[in-house]
Amino acid sequence: MPTATSVQSTRFINGALIAALVVWLLDGTAAVIQTSFRADRVFKYVASSITGNAAFADGGGFIVLGLFLHFLVAFGWSLVFFWSYPRFSLLQGNRWLTGCLYGVIVWAAMRFLIVPLTRAPQGLSQRRAR
Secondary structure, eight states, X not given: OOOHHHHHHHHHHHHHHHHXXXXXXXXXXXXXXXXXXXXXXXXXXXHHHHHGGGXXXXXXXXXXXXXXXXXXXXXXXXXXXXHHTTTOGGGGSOHHHHHXXXXXXXXXXXXXXXXXXXXXOTTHHHHHHO
């Protein structure tokens, strides 16, 4: 017989996993559309966050790595949200507004804090994708 804690943990992980899959798909699709459908460049750029410029070499391995890293980031942010939501009453008001504001916070954190700390070439995401 599962305990209440194990059921809550399973629901927490499942919810975050589903949210991460949706975010991964929608955010990845938006990035590909914004770069004139150059999915290879988008996900090689993501892979370059840990491999540097080597990710732009030919090879599908870097694309797969970029897809995987993109999912890990989406899953991490989803876990943060699923952990925060029940703990902060401020988040529990308007779901649409909360979701939009959380999206802006995640974008700003990634754009101005996290990505600059990686090995990804700065300012190349738009130039390389064209």
